[in-house]
Amino acid sequence: MLTYDLEARGSLPLYEYLYRRIRDDILSGKLAAGERLPSKRALAEHLRVSVVTVEGAYRQLEAEGWAEARPRRGFFAARVDRRLPAAEGPVLSPEEPPRPWRLDLKSGRRDPACFPSALWARLTRQVLSEGEHLASVPPQGLPALREAIARDLRDFRGMAVSPEQVVVGAGAEYLYLLLAQLLGREAVFALEDPGYPKIRQVYGKWGAACRPIPLDGQGMALEPLYASGAAAVHLSPAHHYPTGIVTPIARRQALLRWAEEADGVIIEDDYDSEFRFAGRPIPTLQSIDSRGRVVYMNTFSQTISPSMRVGFMVLPPRLLERWRRELGFYASAVPALEQQVLARFLGGGGYEQHLSRTRKKYRLLREAVLERFRRCPFAASVTDRGAGLHFLLRLNTEESDEALRQRAEGLGVRLAFLSEYAAVPNPTYDHTLVVNYAGLDAGHLAEAEELLAEVFR
Amino acid sequence: MLTYDLEARGSLPLYEYLYRRIRDDILSGKLAAGERLPSKRALAEHLRVSVVTVEGAYRQLEAEGWAEARPRRGFFAARVDRRLPAAEGPVLSPEEPPRPWRLDLKSGRRDPACFPSALWARLTRQVLSEGEHLASVPPQGLPALREAIARDLRDFRGMAVSPEQVVVGAGAEYLYLLLAQLLGREAVFALEDPGYPKIRQVYGKWGAACRPIPLDGQGMALEPLYASGAAAVHLSPAHHYPTGIVTPIARRQALLRWAEEADGVIIEDDYDSEFRFAGRPIPTLQSIDSRGRVVYMNTFSQTISPSMRVGFMVLPPRLLERWRRELGFYASAVPALEQQVLARFLGGGGYEQHLSRTRKKYRLLREAVLERFRRCPFAASVTDRGAGLHFLLRLNTEESDEALRQRAEGLGVRLAFLSEYAAVPNPTYDHTLVVNYAGLDAGHLAEAEELLAEVFR
Numbered sequence: 069m070l071t072y073d074l075e076a077r078g079s080l081p082l083y084e085y086l087y088r089r090i091r092d093d094i095l096s097g098k099l100a101a102g103e104r105l106p107s108k109r110a111l112a113e114h115l116r117v118s119v120v121t122v123e124g125a126y127r128q129l130e131a132e133g134w135a136e137a138r139p140r141r142g143f144f145a146a147r148v149d150r151r152l153p154a155a156e157g158p159v160l161s162p163e164e165p166p167r168p169w170r171l172d173l174k175s176g177r178r179d180p181a182c183f184p185s186a187l188w189a190r191l192t193r194q195v196l197s198e199g200e201h202l203a204s205v206p207p208q209g210l211p212a213l214r215e216a217i218a219r220d221l222r223d224f225r226g227m228a229v230s231p232e233q234v235v236v237g238a239g240a241e242y243l244y245l246l247l248a249q250l251l252g253r254e255a256v257f258a259l260e261d262p263g264y265p266k267i268r269q270v271y272g273k274w275g276a277a278c279r280p281i282p283l284d285g286q287g288m289a290l291e292p293l294y295a296s297g298a299a300a301v302h303l304s305p306a307h308h309y310p311t312g313i314v315t316p317i318a319r320r321q322a323l324l325r326w327a328e329e330a331d332g333v334i335i336e337d338d339y340d341s342e343f344r345f346a347g348r349p350i351p352t353l354q355s356i357d358s359r360g361r362v363v364y365m366n367t368f369s370q371t372i373s374p375s376m377r378v379g380f381m382v383l384p385p386r387l388l389e390r391w392r393r394e395l396g397f398y399a400s401a402v403p404a405l406e407q408q409v410l411a412r413f414l415g416g417g418g419y420e421q422h423l424s425r426t427r428k429k430y431r432l433l434r435e436a437v438l439e440r441f442r443r444c445p446f447a448a449s450v451t452d453r454g455a456g457l458h459f460l461l462r463l464n465t466e467e468s469d470e471a472l473r474q475r476a477e478g479l480g481v482r483l484a485f486l487s488e489y490a491a492v493p494n495p496t497y498d499h500t501l502v503v504n505y506a507g508l509d510a511g512h513l514a515e516a517e518e519l520l521a522e523v524f525r
Numbered sequence: 526m527l528t529y530d531l532e533a534r535g536s537l538p539l540y541e542y543l544y545r546r547i548r549d550d551i552l553s554g555k556l557a558a559g560e561r562l563p564s565k566r567a568l569a570e571h572l573r574v575s576v577v578t579v580e581g582a583y584r585q586l587e588a589e590g591w592a593e594a595r596p597r598r599g600f601f602a603a604r605v606d607r608r609l610p611a612a613e614g615p616v617l618s619p620e621e622p623p624r625p626w627r628l629d630l631k632s633g634r635r636d637p638a639c640f641p642s643a644l645w646a647r648l649t650r651q652v653l654s655e656g657e658h659l660a661s662v663p664p665q666g667l668p669a670l671r672e673a674i675a676r677d678l679r680d681f682r683g684m685a686v687s688p689e690q691v692v693v694g695a696g697a698e699y700l701y702l703l704l705a706q707l708l709g710r711e712a713v714f715a716l717e718d719p720g721y722p723k724i725r726q727v728y729g730k731w732g733a734a735c736r737p738i739p740l741d742g743q744g745m746a747l748e749p750l751y752a753s754g755a756a757a758v759h760l761s762p763a764h765h766y767p768t769g770i771v772t773p774i775a776r777r778q779a780l781l782r783w784a785e786e787a788d789g790v791i792i793e794d795d796y797d798s799e800f801r802f803a804g805r806p807i808p809t810l811q812s813i814d815s816r817g818r819v820v821y822m823n824t825f826s827q828t829i830s831p832s833m834r835v836g837f838m839v840l841p842p843r844l845l846e847r848w849r850r851e852l853g854f855y856a857s858a859v860p861a862l863e864q865q866v867l868a869r870f871l872g873g874g875g876y877e878q879h880l881s882r883t884r885k886k887y888r889l890l891r892e893a894v895l896e897r898f899r900r901c902p903f904a905a906s907v908t909d910r911g912a913g914l915h916f917l918l919r920l921n922t923e924e925s926d927e928a929l930r931q932r933a934e935g936l937g938v939r940l941a942f943l944s945e946y947a948a949v950p951n952p953t954y955d956h957t958l959v960v961n962y963a964g965l966d967a968g969h970l971a972e973a974e975e976l977l978a979e980v981f982r
Contacts, residue, residue, distance in 0.1 A: 131911075132807045133743075133773020146775050158817070158842050160689040163663055163849070180656040189653045196646045199637040202832055206620055232617040238695045238834075238858040245702065249730055269854045273706055275732070286590075316590020318605050350589045360615070375659055375861035377695075385615050392620070397726045401695040403863055404832035454588075 069106055069114045070099075082117055083124030090125060091134050094145045101147035105135060170480035171519050177507040182429065183373055184413070184422050191409045191418075201405035207392075209236025209380070209400050210407040216414035217380055225341075227355045227364070229382050235391065238401035239377040240339070240367050241270055246398070247335060247363065247381070248274035250391055251300050255333075258298035260288055262489035262497065264309045264339075267302055280491035283308070287315030290322055300333045301326075305353055306341035307456040310489050310502040314453050320353050327361035333387070338366040342423060344455040345431045360384030368410070370457065371423055378402055378410060430457060430506060437505045440513050446524035448499075457506040460486060463499045465524060476523045483523070526563055526571050527556075539574055540581030547582060548591050551602045558604035562592060627937035628976050634964040639886065640830055641870070641879050648866045648875075658862035666693025666837070666857050667864040673871035674837055681877075682798075684812045684821070686839050692848065695858035696834040697796070697824050698727055703855070704792060704820065704838070705731035707848055708757050712790075715755035717745055719946035719954065721766050721796075724759055737948035740765065744772030747779055757790045758783075762810055763798035764913040767946050767959040771910050777810050784818035790844070795823040799880060801912040802888045817841030825867070827914060828880055835859055835867060887914060887963060894962045897970050903981035905956075914963040917943060920956045922981060933980045940980070 070090065077085035093099040106114070108122040115122075126143050129135040135143045195201050208214065214234040221227040237243040248271050251257075257271045261280030268278045279296040281288050287305055303323070305315035315323075327334050336353045344350070354364035367379030383391055400407070413419050441461055442450050451460040465472065469485040476483045486500035487493070508516060527547065534542035550556040563571070565579040572579075583600050586592040592600045652658050665671065671691040678684040694700040705728050708714075714728045718737030725735045736753040738745050744762055760780070762772035772780075784791050793810045801807070811821035824836030840848055857864070870876050898918055899907050908917040922929065926942040933940045943957035944950070965973060 131771065131773075133775050133777070146773070148775050148778055158687060158690070160687055160842055160845065162689060163665065166661060166663070175661075177661060178659065180659045183656075183659055185653045185656070185658075189650045192649050192653075193646045196642045196649075199640075199642070201642075202635065202637045202640055202830055204623060204632075204634060205832060206623070208620060230615060230617055232619055233615070238699070239856060241855055242695070242699070242858055253732060266854060273852070275710060314588065316603070318590050318603050320590070321605055373659055373861075374856075375662060377856070377858055377860050385617055388617065395730070397723060398698055399696060399831075399834070401699050401834055401858065403834050403860065404830075406860055406863065 070111060072115065074115060074117065083121045083128070086115075086117070086121060086125035087128045090129060091132075094129075094134050094148060099145040101145055103145045104141075105143040105145065107142055167482075168480075169482045171516050172482040172507055173501065173503050173505075174482045174484040175504065175507060178373060179429075179507070179509075182426055184418060187413065187418050188409060191412045191416075192405065194412070195405060195408040200408045201403075203404060203408075205400045205402075205404045205407060207396050207398055207400055208232075208234065209402065210404065210411060212415070213407045213411035214380075216411045220414055220419070221364075221382070225338075225352055225355065227352055227382075229354075229364075233382045233384070233388055234380050235383060236378065236380045236400060236402055236407065238379075240337075240365070240369065240379050241266055242377075242401055243365055243367075243379050243381050244270040245274065246391075246395060247300075247365075248276055249395055250387060251276075251333060255299040256297055258288070258293055258296045258301040259491070260303060260308060261491045262310060262486060263302075263491075264304075264337075265489065267337075268491065271302075278491075282492070282494075283311060283313060285313065286319040287313050288319075288323065290319075290326065293323075293326055294330070298330070298332060300335060302335040302337060303353070304337045304339050306338050306350060307344070307453065309339060309456075310458060310460070310484070310486055312451060312453045312456060312459055314350065314455060317351075317356075320356060324353065324357055324359070324361060327357075328359060332361070334362045336362050336364045338364060340370045340456045341366070342371050343427060343430055343457055345427070345434065354382060357384075360386055363387060371419075371426065376406070376410075378406065433508065433510050434459075434505060436510050436513060437503070437508060440517055441503065444517060444520065446520065458502055458504045461501040461503050463501060463524060465499055469498055472523060479519060479522055481519055481523055527568060529572065531572060531574065540578045540585070543572070543574070543578065543582040544585045547586060548589075551586075551591050551605060556602040558602055560602045561598075562600040562602065564599055624939075625937075626939045628973050629939040629964055630958065630960050630962075631939045631941040632961065632964060635830060636886075636964070636966075639883055641875060644870065644875050645866065648869045648873075649862065651869070652862060652865040657865045658860075660861060660865075662857045662859075662861045662864060664853050664855055664857055665689075665691065666859065667861065667868060669872070670864045670868035671837075673868045677871055677876070678821075678839070682795075682809055682812065684809060684839075686811075686821075690839045690841070690845055691837050692840060693835065693837045693857060693859055693864065695836075697794075697822070697826065697836050698723055699834075699858055700822055700824075700836050700838050701727040702731065703848075703852060704757075704822075705733055706852055707844060708733075708790060712756040713754055715745070715750055715753045715758040716948070717760060717765060718948045719767060719943060720759075720948075721761075721794075722946060724794075725948065728759075735948075739949070739951075740768060740770060742770065743776040744770050745776075745780070747776075747783065750780075750783055751787070755787070755789060757792060759792040759794060760810070761794045761796050763795050763807060764801070764910065766796060766913075767915060767917070767941070767943055769908060769910045769913060769916055771807065771912060774808075774813075777813065781810065781814055781816070781818060784814075785816060789818070791819045793819050793821045795821060797827045797913045798823070799828050800884060800887055800914055802884070802891065811839060814841075817843055820844060828876075828883065833863070833867075835863065890965065890967050891916075891962060893967050893970060894960070894965060897974055898960065901974060901977065903977065915959055915961045918958040918960050920958060920981060922956055926955055929980060936976060936979055938976055938980055 072089045108119050112119045112122045130137050136146050137143050214231040217234050218229045218231045221229045253275050256277045258279050258281045259268050271278050281292045354362040365381040368376050446464050448462040448464040469487050484502040487497040490497050529546045565576050569576045569579045587594050593603050594600050671688040674691050675686045675688045678686045710732050713734045715736050715738045716725050728735050738749045811819040822838040825833050898904055903921050905919040905921040926944050941959040944954040947954050
C-alpha cells in the first residue's frame with residue numbers, strides 16, 4: 069500500500085500533497101504503468117485521512133493524465149515518460165543593457181518635461197471612471213480617435229480624409245508590417261537610400277524585394293525609380309530622414325505620375341512633418357493625389373512620445389477595401405484605454421496646445437544648437453532645411469566614420485553618421501553627422517561642444 | 526502685375542493669403558512655368574503691403590517648390606501639374622457597425638465591473654508622476670514587467686522561466702506574427718482542427734503552409750501530426766478552444782517526443798488556463814520540456830480585458846538568440862505606460878487578488894449557466910471540462926447550423942457553432958453550440974433561456 073508521511077506536507081492542503089507524492093511515484097516508476105492504485109476507501113483508511121481527500125488527489129491525477137479511471141475498476145497509473153522538469157530557468161546571456169551616454173546625438177530621446185503628464189492622468193482617470201476603456205474597438209481603431217485624427221489632418225495638414233479611411237496601429241513598424249501584408253509579397257518596394265533602416269528591415273523580413281533608390285537634391289530620383297520595376301515606393305517627402313531633403317511640388321507631382329504610369333502605390337511617411345519652423349506646412353502628397361495612389365502614414369512618436377507606440381495610416385478607397393477583406397481579421401493592436409485618452413487629447417485641444425509649446429521649445433533649442441555647432445572648428449558646414457528634429461553637419465576631418473564612432477564611444481558619446489543609413493555605400497556620405505538634437509539640454513551645450521571637440525580633436 | 530483683393534483674405538495672415546493666390550495662379554496656368562514673378566519691392570508697392578509680407582509669401586512658394594529662386598535674378602514660377610486637390614474625403618461604405626445583440630454567446634465580452642479600474646487609475650497616476658512612462662523600453666519589453674511575468678509563471682504555473690526569455694507583445698495576433706517571422710516562411714504549421722481561426726489567418730497571411738490536424742479525445746492526434754511534415758505545431762493543451770479538451774500528461778509527453786524526432790517547435794498557447802475550477806492547474810508543456818522545444822505564450826485578454834492588447838511569449842534559449850539576431854530590431858509594440866502599470870499590477874499583488882475575485886465570479890456564473898442550460902429542452906448534452914470560459918452544448922435539433930444562426934440573428938441572438946471553427950468540415954461537429962458564458966448576466970439567465978428557446982423552437 070502507498071505510504072506517505074503526511075506530516076511532511078508543510079502548508080500544502082492534504083489532497084494536494086497526496087497528489088504530488090503519487091505523481092512523483094508514477095514519474096519515478098515506483099508505481100508502474102498500468103498498476104492499479106489502491107481503492108479510495110482503502111488508501112484513506114491506511115493513511116488515516118478522509119475519502120474526500122483521496123478522491124481529490126485521484127481526480128487531479130486523472131485530470132492531468134497521470135492516472136486513468138476505469139469505470140467500476142478504479143484508478144490505474146498511466147504510461148508516462150520519466151523526464152523531470154527543470155527546476156530553474158535556463159541561464160542566458162543578458163540583453164545588451166542600455167548605456168548611460170554622456171552625450172547622445174543618435175536617439176534624440178525627449179525631455180520628460182515635454183510630456184503633458186497632468187492632462188494625460190486626468191483624461192485617463194476620466195476614461196476609466198466612465199468605463200470607456202472596455203468598449204470594444206473595431207479593427208481599424210476607435211471611431212472617436214479616427215475622427216479626431218481626420219479632423220486634425222484637415223485643420224493642420226489641409227487633407228480631406230474620411231475617418232473611414234483611417235487605420236490605427238501600434239507604431240510605425242506595426243503599420244509597415246500591415247502595409248507589407250496588404251501589398252503582397254510579390255510587390256517590389258522602392259526605398260529611399262539613404263533612409264530609415266527599419267523600413268527595409270520590416271519589408272525585407274516580410275520577404276519583399278527592396279530596391280534602394282538614390283536621392284537627388286529634390287528627393288527620390290525618378291530615373292532609377294522608373295527602372296526599379298517597383299510596385300510600391302516608401303517616401304518621406306516632408307523632411308527626409310536622415311538627409312532632411314524637402315521634396316518640392318513638381319517632384320511630388322512627378323512621383324504621382326510615376327504611380328499612375330507604373331500602377332504603383334506611394335507610401336507617404338509623414339514622420340516629423342509637424343516640426344517645420346519656417347513658413348506653413350507643405351501640402352502632403354496625399355492631398356494632391358486625385359487617383360487614390362497614396363497611403364499616408366504618421367505616428368505620435370515625434371510629437372508626444374516614442375514610447376506611446378501609436379500611429380495611423382490613411383488608405384485610399386481601393387486599398388481600404390482590400391484591407392477590410394484581407395486584413396480586417398486583425399484586432400486593433402493599440403489598447404482601448406490609450407485610444408480613448410488620445411482621442412480626448414486630440415479632440416479637446418490638448419494636442420494643439422502641446423504641439424505649439426513643443427514646437428517653440430524645439431525651435432529655440434535648434435537655433436541654439438545650430439548657432440553653437442556652426443562655429444565649431446570641427447564643423448565644415450551645416451545642412452539645415454528649417455524643419456524637423458535633426459540636421460546634417462559635415463565634419464572637417466579625414467578620419468573614417470568608424471574610427472570616429474569608436475573614439476566617441478570610448479568617451480561616452482553616441483553619434484549617428486549619414487553613412488550608416490545607406491544601403492549602397494557612397495563616399496559622398498562620409499564625414500557627415502546626423503545631429504538629432506531633440507534630446508540635448510539647452511543649458512549644457514558648452515559641455516556637449518567640449519565633448520565633441522575631444523572626439524574630433 | 527499680379528493683382529489681388531487683399532480685403533478678401535478673411536482671417537488669414539497677409540503673407541499666407543498672398544502665397545495662396547499666387548500658388549493658385551501657378552496651378553491654373555495664369556502664371557506660366559518659367560515666368561518671372563515681380564520683384565518683391567515692386568509687388569509690395571503695387572499691393573501696398575510691406576516687403577516682408579511679399580518675402581514671406583515668396584519663401585513659402587519656394588519652400589514648397591511652386592517657385593524657384595535664382596540668385597540675383599528673382600523668383601520664377603515652377604513647372605507643375607495642374608491637378609487640383611480634392612476638397613472632400615472620398616465617400617466610403619462605412620464599416621459594419623457593431624450590433625447591439627440581445628444575447629451574445631460568441632464574443633464573451635466582459636462585465637466592466639470586473640476591471641480593477643480604481644487600482645489601475647492609481648497606478649497610472651503613480652507612473653505618470655514618476656515620469657516612468659517615458660523610460661525607454663527594450664525590444665523584449667520592460668524589464669520590470671518581464672520579471673513580474675516570470676515570477677507569476679513560477680508561483681502559479683510552476684514554470685522555471687528567466688525574465689530574459691520573455692518577449693512582451695501587443696496581443697496574441699501580434700505574437701503569432703512575430704512567431705511566424707521567427708520560424709521562417711518555409712516552416713509548415715500544424716494547427717488544431719477545429720481551432721481558433723485567427724491562428725491560421727495570421728500564419729496563412731504570412732505565407733506559411735498550414736496543415737489542419739484533427740483532435741481525438743486527448744488533444745491533437747499524433748499520427749496525422751507525424752504525417753504532416755510540420756516544423757511547428759500550435760496547441761492549447763490546457764483548454765482547447767473551442768472543444769474544451771484538456772490534453773493529459775502522456776499525450777503532452779508524446780508531443781514533446783514528436784518535437785524531438787521531427788526537430789520541431791511546439792507553440793503552447795495557454796489561452797484561458799487561469800480559469801480552472803476543479804483542482805490545481807495542469808503543468809504546462811513548457812515546464813516538462815527539457816530540450817528547449819516549447820514556446821509558451823499567453824495574454825491578459827482573458828484575465829484582465831481583451832481591450833488591453835498585451836501578451837507575452839517565453840522563448841527557449843535557441844529561439845531567443847534567433848529572435849534577438851533577426852527580429853530584435855522591432856521596438857516593443859506595447860506602450861511604455863501600459864507596461865509600467867501592468868508590471869506594478871502584477872508585482873504588487875493586485876493581479877492575484879483580481880484573479881481570485883474573477884475566478885470566483887466565473888465559477889458561480891458557470892455553475893448557474895450550466896445548471897440552467899443542461900435542463901433546457903433544446904440541450905441534448907453538455908461537454909464541460911471544469912475549465913475555461915466556454916463549454917460545448919450539443920443541440921437537440923435536426924436543423925442546420927446555418928439555418929439556426931440566421932434565425933438567431935433575426936431575433937438579435939449571436940451564436941457560435943463548433944462547425945465554424947473547423948478547417949475541414951466534419952458532420953460530427955454539427956448541432957453543437959460553443960457557449961462563451963463570461964459575458965452573460967447571472968441575473969438574466971431566464972431571459973437568455975427564453976430567447977434561446979425561441980431560436981431552437
